[in-house]
Amino acid sequence: MTCWPSDGGPFITLPVINTLDPENGIRNVGMYRMQVFGPTLTGMHWHKHKVSAGHFKKYQEMGKKMPVAVVLGGDPVYTYAATAPLPPNVDEYMLAGFLRKKKVELVKCITLTKERFGYDIHVPADADFVIEGYVDPADELIWEGPFGDHTGYYSLADWYPKFHITCITHRKDAIYPSTIVGIPPQEDAWIGKATERIFIAPIKMTMLPEMVDMELPIEGVFHNLTIARIEKEFAGHGQKVMNAMWGAGQMMFNKMLVVTSGDTDIHHYGNVARLLSKHVDPIQDIYLSQGPADVLDHSCSKFAFGGKMFLDATEKVEEEIAEEAQFVLPSTITVHTESIQQQFPEIHGINTALLQQDISVLFVAVKKDRKQHIRQLHQELILQEGIDKVKFIVYVDHTVPAEDVASCVWHFANNIDPKRDVFLTPHNEHGVSQVGIDGSRKSLKWDNFKRPW
Template sequence: MAYKNLRHFIDTLEQAGELVRIKSYVNPELEIAEVTDRISKSPDGGKALLFENTGYDFPVLINSMGSYKRMCMALGVQELDDVAKEIEALFKMLSKPKESILDKLALLPKLGQFASWMPKVVSGKGACQEVVMTTPDLSKLPVMKCWPKDGGPFITLPVIHTKDPNTGSRNVGMYRMQVFEKDMTGMHWHKHKVSAKHFMEYKKLNKRMPVAVILGGDPAYTYSATAPLPENVDEYMLAGFLRKKKVELVRCITQPEIEVPADADFVIEGYVDPSEELIWEGPFGDHTGYYSLADWYPRFHVTAITHRKDAVYPSTIVGIPPQEDAWIGKATERIFLAPIKMTLVPEIIDMDMPVEGVFHNLVISQIHKDYPGQAQKVMNAMWGAGQMMFNKILVVADQGETITDYKKLAQYVFRNLNPATDIYLSQGPMDVLDHSCSKMGFGGKMCIDGTRKYEEETDSAYLQVSAPKTIDAAAIMQQFPEIKAINSQLLAMDISCLLVAVEKTRPFHVKELTEQLYTLPAFAGIKMILFVEHTVDVMDLPSALWRFCNNLDPKRDSFIINQPSGQPGKYIGGIGMDGTLKTKVLDGFERDWPNIIVADDATIAKIDAKWNELNVGPFIASPSLKYKHQIYGEDAVVEL
């Protein structure tokens, strides 16, 4: 379905009962984010919110894609898998042998339809240029500051357009933009991104780089900007495919080399000068649930701002999951399953990215296994596939169990797992937002092979021993006072894993503690011990796993144990993994460590006081209250 503009999408949401209009004044600085954080963490993602009284000329739309239903509505489908099925059918049609002229003629309607989805540059001005700011001024837009330790206000949902200066090929991406002046922002593109490559090409040519940023329009534009497409695929081809209508583009006014959708709500035109000094940008409360560390990024100079007469400012917040971005990620997971299957991993059946893994940290794949070593083949293929190269923990299961029932999946994986032989540790490129890496953008990876094993994959030196159904947690904590809490509930579910909250006091503490615990007879058969900081509630499994995945560098922080079995030459495999905060003193960790994201007390109190007048439903307490005791201090970054 093609939306005429963002107002059309808003009207559709409202008719479906998926939108709440908030008429009371809510400040874009911290307050909108606090309201949205409460709503987005309510069951099924709550409702989309339209803040109509922001102190600016434009309303703010947020959480518009913050549920499965609204994500489907944004893409005009009943189910996200419908898109994957259509892509798979198209792949099969194009790759099918054409033996006769009739076979070839049968393709023509589909090819004609495909051609009708290609983006097209039209003459004249678009609705996005109905109003032209005579003097561009970003302070006229309701740019939000989301979290108290953010470096400033950020444009959080920008669709950024650049071109390769040599080939003219377009890239459309999404990179946050910190506003520094009325006509200047940062441009936070990571070195792995296509826009950063375009920037380097302009730097070689010693030329200014034209850039245009849109906000709003059809939500398919926003989604397509986030999609992990190959470099040579125009994002507006994907948008046209999703909306079943071509994207009409118009040339920018002050940067005519760049074209933008005619129906966008805002267009921010400008340039980046590669010869100019970089600017210190950040920190920023990011999708990991932690503040991303400040760093040097290019400056973006604004030369024009245009907008529709009825423009709506779209925004989003990211932070401790779940947030709106979880559903955008779910769309990517479902939509790109078909291309992965058709081009890279033909044995893949399904894929899942749990919310607690914040996209790159944890990916589960299910394959049809036919031979020994197939999980490792899949591991190598997936880690070499586009943005999947940022994946930290990959779990591979086979057709023996569904991967969306996490309890049954865990039972199956742990039954098949020998920690000493079936966990593969590697290194490679990582998301630059991953704070656990010893070096920015480079760190450890782990593949857990939970598939059923062929004889060739088993090691006779290891015995499979049944794990206990419970342990005496009190006795263990008495023996090891640094252990503050143990969650052994998974043992009773036939999942051979413990979560342990530990307060580290000496170098190599977790490694030594792992070795000491595995000397205890009670730990025979316990295959995995996950360690988290002593402030973490290990009984809150989703929260504990989110913290664990964020703070782990698998290669550096994993300790495989060969526990003597009592039989000569036979061992029992186990592994301990350190998902705690890392410091220079205790871990030799040289980088700063960011804090988790929580709202400040003053903002929480303001929203508590005005909640009833917002008319958004029953009172919801701030999600930040759950994590207040887990922050490391008042600073966003801990220098340790």
């Protein structure tokens, strides 16, 4: 199916891809899009961080062809299990059986046999379609993409392995499954929500016993934004959770992490925003770091490597509070938007409505027309009366309606590299430290952004 106008061609969008580690035969089940190039040829879009890509690397080193079985359909739980963030040594079909309370019956593939590849490849017996084939490390890579992705942006074309088809089988009255991803929310958003609910207990049992709840906002497209609630016991507890989560499996791709404490319902974003306003002293409680980034993240200055931001919105104990910090109730702040827009004509909109909800956030829509525009504008705006008391100032492009909070969050979460685009300033005369967040799209002309996105 060709989903979007600039897609590189038709894609199989819900393939459950089965591979084996050639060293020990341990199975991995993942989901990676497949661009169709011909009757017996597709691309295999596995990213460098994925387990199947690790299997392929081992086959490369051995100089052997890699058997791959692609399952389409069957029990929908297979589709979910293929996306689940499991450790490499946990079988996805074991998770599928656990979730549906019934074991998964597996059968041998026809052409992917021990005689040809060293192992028999097995697939679910109730699959609608099974596509068998191999990836040859000796092949030249194929130019795959672009593809309108789940982030709401196109992922660019790049070189990926070829998948050669040796056999296709199907059940009677087979149903071909497919999905369209794009600007959230789409169908895949609910797969992310399932992960959010299913994996709280394992996180609590194996890694973070202080974890109470977790939220993956749809506007954060899974990896860009995570909110956690903990039972806080000591100073620095939020940072302890930060380090554990950024070091855990696919959470290494997380770009923004918010940790809260207390009894607040973190699934109500207004509540979370008020906690951020009340408990976050930006210069003290925002931490910037760097690390692995999702291959699909277009905002990083470098491929698959970029900034991360942690916001400690837990209730603070004495050791964590800066002496000079003061809290200004947001609903008492007045921002004179008309005069500010007259003074700064590049500003196309300012959303001050959140201040009346005691949320210390402004969204500012700006039309950039010079280098370092947002950074320079921010330094001027924080001197303006009223704005000098606001903790969070988020900048988006002038094409984004500043009054549409969900749209603003989606845009800035996608477009920032926190290490590059977050500006922290110390406490001012009001005892308020501030943070500016440049959520505009980056370009070579205005931002010296050299990636071709």
